[in-house]
Amino acid sequence: MAEDRVQLMAEKAFLGTEFLTWLWYRSQRDGGRFDLPEGAGGPCLVHMDDRLALEAWVGPGAQADAFKGGDPAASPEAHTALRMGKKASEARLRIERGDREWTCTLKGRTLDLSSIKLPALLTQVEDDRFYERMELLGALDDVITALYRLFLETRLSKPWVNELTAMQGWVRRPVDLGA
Numbered sequence: 001m002a003e004d005r006v007q008l009m010a011e012k013a014f015l016g017t018e019f020l021t022w023l024w025y026r027s028q029r030d031g032g033r034f035d036l037p038e039g040a041g042g043p044c045l046v047h048m049d050d051r052l053a054l055e056a057w058v059g060p061g062a063q064a065d066a067f068k069g070g071d072p073a074a075s076p077e078a079h080t081a082l083r084m085g086k087k088a089s090e091a092r093l094r095i096e097r098g099d100r101e102w103t104c105t106l107k108g109r110t111l112d113l114s115s116i117k118l119p120a121l122l123t124q125v126e127d128d129r130f131y132e133r134m135e136l137l138g139a140l141d142d143v144i145t146a147l148y149r150l151f152l153e154t155r156l157s158k159p160w161v162n163e164l165t166a167m168q169g170w171v172r173r174p175v176d177l178g179a
Helices: 002-011 014-029 076-083 126-155 160-172
Strands: 044-055 064-068 087-097 100-107 113-117
Touching: 014 044, 014 087, 014 126, 014 160, 044 076, 044 126, 064 076, 076 160, 087 126, 100 126, 113 126, 126 160
Parallel strands: none
Antiparallel strands: 044 064, 044 087, 087 100, 100 113
């Protein structure tokens, strides 16, 4: 039974890289704005931050490219890797909701979060600070879950064909070497 789940996770790992690539596309298309349900905190901004890794899913030992510093999602090199068929495999995300900001690294294959930076804590009481940290981690998890749910709903719907066509146009756009 557990072996079946592990195999299923491995077979569906491509969805995580598609999710990250879709987040990249949507963050550039819509200025990062996502209208999430109120249960996930409502509207938020999601941007690719200072780290982006892309890899090909073809065969063992497939090539990977990592871009760090500045705005790698806007770099001609990252876009060229995308045009060559690579997908986002890891990204440092900056998530803004109201006056709060989280940063984290999201791994595509597993959807694992790492290098999490929480918004500044508001409370000064040490016991309350622990609970506030837990609430902030829960809020980040809610946002990531809602974004993934939005992706899956889009991916499994009839309008996905239109979204995929738009993404393909975005991938094929000319690379701006002056960026």
